[in-house]
Structures are given as C-alpha cells and as structure tokens.
Amino acid sequence: MRKLIIALLLVAAPALGLAAGSGVALEKADVDLGNQASLQRGAAIFSNYCLSCHSAQYMRYQRVANDLGLTEEQVKENLMFTTDKIGEVMKVAMSSDDAANWFGTTPPDLSVVARSRGADWLYSYLKAFYVDESRPFGVNNAVFADVAMPHVLWELEGLKKPVYETHTSEGGRETETLVGYEMVRPGIYTEVEYDRAVNDLVNYLVYMGEPAKLVRYELGIWVLLFLVLLFVVSYFLKKEYWKDVH
Numbered sequence: 465m466r467k468l469i470i471a472l473l474l475v476a477a478p479a480l481g482l483a484a485g486s487g488v489a490l491e492k493a494d495v496d497l498g499n500q501a502s503l504q505r506g507a508a509i510f511s512n513y514c515l516s517c518h519s520a521q522y523m524r525y526q527r528v529a530n531d532l533g534l535t536e537e538q539v540k541e542n543l544m545f546t547t548d549k550i551g552e553v554m555k556v557a558m559s560s561d562d563a564a565n566w567f568g569t570t571p572p573d574l575s576v577v578a579r580s581r582g583a584d585w586l587y588s589y590l591k592a593f594y595v596d597e598s599r600p601f602g603v604n605n606a607v608f609a610d611v612a613m614p615h616v617l618w619e620l621e622g623l624k625k626p627v628y629e630t631h632t633s634e635g636g637r638e639t640e641t642l643v644g645y646e647m648v649r650p651g652i653y654t655e656v657e658y659d660r661a662v663n664d665l666v667n668y669l670v671y672m673g674e675p676a677k678l679v680r681y682e683l684g685i686w687v688l689l690f691l692v693l694l695f696v697v698s699y700f701l702k703k704e705y706w707k708d709v710h
Contacts (some may be wrong), residue, residue, distance in 0.1 A: 488642060493586070507668050509668070511542070511663060516558070521555060521641065525554065575673065591621075592606050594645060620658055627643055
C-alpha cells in the first residue's frame with residue numbers, strides 16, 4: 465500500500481507543481497460545454513487572436529461547424545483565414561522556422577492544451593499578463609513567469625502593472641506578494657467583458673480538447689434512461705421467476 469501511495473504521488477507531482485509552481489492562486493473557469501453561444505464566441509476569439517501563431521491540427525473546421533451549430537458560410541467568413549476548404553484542419557500560415565526565429569521557439573499546438581494544462585490554469589494565465597519592460601515583448605505573466613509569448617489580447621484587456629505587498633518574516637527577510645494589478649492603458653473591453661471573453665476562449669479550448677464529450681453527454685442521457693427501463697423489466701422478471709419459490 466505504501467508503495468502504491470508513493471507511486472500515485474509521483475504521478476500527480478507534475479500536475480501539482482504546474483498549479484502551484486507560480487505561487488499564484490488559480491481562478492475558477494466557468495466551463496459549460498452546453499453553452500453554444502459561449503463556444504461560438506470562443507471559437508471566434510481563437511481564430512482571430514490565437515490561430516495566427518498556434519495551430520489546432522487535430523480539429524477540423526467542418527467539425528466546429530457541426531458541433532457549434534454554425535453554417536459553412538459563417539465558418540468561412542468568421543473563422544477560416546488560412547484556407548478555403550471547410551474540411552481542412554486548423555493550421556497556421558506561419559512556418560515553424562519563422563516562428564522559431566521570431567519567438568525563439570515554435571508556438572505549441574493548442575488542440576489538447578486544455579487537457580494538459582487545465583481550464584483553471586488557462587483562465588488564470590490569460591488574465592495574468594502585466595507590463596515588464598525587461599521582457600522581449602514588454603510583458604510577463606504571473607502564472608507562467610518569463611513566458612516567450614506576447615499578450616495577444618492586450619487590445620481587449622489593456623495593459624496593466626502588478627501591485628505587490630511587502631512582507632517581512634521573523635528573520636528579517638522581505639518577500640513580495642502579488643495582490644492585484646493597476647491598469648496603465650485601458651483596453652476596448654471592461655474588466656467584466658474581458659473576463660467573459662477569456663472564459664469563452666477557455667470554454668472553446670476545453671471543447672476542442674475533447675469534442676466527443678458533447679456527444680457523450682447526449683448519449684449518457686439515453687444510456688441512463690435505458691438502464692432505468694432495464695431495471696423495471698428486470699425487477700418484474702425477477703418477481704415472475706421467484707413467485708413460486710415464495
């Protein structure tokens with residue numbers, strides 16, 4: 465038993481470190497795969513702001529159209545900027561060599577990022593960019609320190625600087641704790657509107673990581689109804705078999 469517990473802790477350690485390594489408490493994302501309007505808005509944000517650098521090579525535009533209740537014309541007009549074929553996957557026009565030269569590394573594919581990082585991590589990460597002139601793109605991130613990514617949503621959110629509180633330990637050592645942000649350049653969205661936009665984007669990323677989950681949700685209802693019916697039939701069948709025994 466002890467060996468089993470140790471093995472489980474070793475398996476879970478990377479995930480625990482990912483959530484707590486930055487020292488910033490993660491905010492809760494409101495993931496609702498049944499909210500089709502949210503998924504549609506998230507798909508638009510992803511295509512307009514993320515797909516220029518990050519691919520989603522395991523997701524096809526046709527699948528997005530079918531799952532999110534969009535017509536092919538709506539998808540072509542609002543989501544497709546690198547191809548004119550509805551059956552294509554979500555690839556970027558930028559080559560991997562150019563990406564490596566400009567960003568220092570090739571931006572990762574985001575098809576299953578919600579499954580590897582988690583919805584809360586993504587939601588908190590997208591809200592944690594702040595001004596840092598020492599960084600190549602002029603911004604840093606409180607959740608993912610020294611990330612090699614610009615704040616692509618800065619026009620929506622604006623630019624903000626971190627606010628710290630200084631705490632002195634009993635030994636006289638001073639430490640700074642992030643307590644919030646101060647806006648230095650407002651964006652076109654209010655704070656509430658930006659929070660909703662980020663949540664919509666995360667909602668879409670969660671869907672994209674496992675699009676079959678929507679089908680499973682619908683199928684699960686029918687499975688439960690079948691089991692209820694099977695229970696009723698089995699109950700009366702049991703009574704019929706055992707009536708002479710009693």
